[in-house]
Amino acid sequence: MGKEAALHYNIEWHFNPLSAPHFGGIWERQIQTIKKGLRQMMDEWRLRKPSPETLVATLIEIEFILNSRPLTHIPVSNDEEEILIPFHFLVGRSGSDVPPLALTTSSIDNNQYKQVQHHSKIFWDKWKREYLPTLLKRDKWTNKVEPLKEDNMVVLTDDNATPGKWLKGRID
Template identity: 30%
Template sequence: MTLAKLQVKFWVPGARRVIKSVKEKCVICKKTDKVRMEQQMGQLPEQRLKPAPAFFNTSLDLFGPMMIRDTVKRRVRSKVYGVIFTCLTSRAAYIDLAEGYDTDSFLSTFRRFVSVRGYPHTIHSDMGTQLTSASKEIRDMTSRWNVTEISKFGSHQGTAWSFNKSADAPWQNGVCEALVKSVKRLLVIAIGENVLSFGELQTVVFEVANLLNERPIGLKPGYDINLGTYLCPNDLLLGRASNKVPNGPMVDTTDVRKRFSLIQSIITSFWRRWMRDYFPTLTVRQKWHTAHRNLKKGDIVLVQDNEMIRGKWKLAQVCQAEPGRDGKIRDVVLRYKNLSSDSIYKGKGDRLINRSVHRLVLLLPVEDQGM
């Protein structure tokens, strides 16, 4: 429209380029359009690219809440929360329930997990003070946790905890988020509107975990029967795709060497197919292919908040920007004024938050602030 009205009386060489450059630098236009920043997708962590025992490198997430009934007083209702553990290498899943809000309830669930699968070497999650979830119940739940106590739990066994750098960035724990979607769908199919007891619901989530572990991972490179069947996490956990009784004659011998050779052949077959079918899919980047300008210290940005009206997003300044392994900045530390409910600043100190660049709108670069 600007170009059309300009050409009524004038002819300006390169007018379209000039108009775009003016609009790109207009702060009011940026606040109106609210186009969020992007950055090239980062590199996968080493834990996902190297063969390792099942659940050696684990990621976890929460979902829910889900309603249960008391086993004695059947009209009494309470809430429980699902906790999903997934192996970063084989994508195997373990699902259990946490009974309450406190740290001890979660640690009880974690202790059941390590009793079955053993202590992981590393655990990655977005829990603790950095969790920002669409579910108010989960946010209240994690606000009561002692993150220090959770992080220290298992450290004597060699387990190290790591958390997402930024809040409200579910893609940083995408291996769990994708499985949570599948778990919720299976629970809706299996339960529907029924309200189960804790034991019944726990049985259902165990069966859902087995169904997830039967799902295929990777892509078989052809239909040749010599390539074997599809690859699934149960091939590593159980030595077969299904939990049914295996077919075929079983070697009935006490020879330790033959038993060791059998187990070793199962594990070797899994990792050979893992390298053939699954590993090539990890090199594909589904989105965020283009590199963009890195945020710099001093940039003025708008912070996207899914629970706020677009016109009331926080105005913040970048105070710390650390690059990743490839030199791209994807997470920054912001500071903003802590306003009251009536949007009036009352002299309180600045607040610091961690956010992903994909949740920010760049308003004024630091190099343009002196103009």
């Protein structure tokens, strides 16, 4: 966006200092968890370099995973409530049930597809371990926290679940 357009719409840009990403708060923390997941994959890519098509398809799969993540802690009261995810802002609804179009229409072969799934699983496993703790609602330790009880909703982790699927459960 040019200076004139910014002035016309009364937009004022504020940037974090280059050497102080902690000024960004929560979004910088998210970027840090994403970078950790990507570094894990890059270590493996050094051993066996992926083709450009495989790399692009893997990054699209990771984009899908990130856009289907919960943005806030999971509500514990109602299983009918939909969890707010980035897809709600991007497409106006939950798009997490639709596979990335590039993977269904791309020209990658079966072997490349398996590589994409393998690399996205590596990212998912690493990133999920980093991201899940950020979903916990934290109260000050001086406040009394009510323990989980019957009929509360919880997030379930399943190592065999499809990357990007956030399973919910109800305590019986």
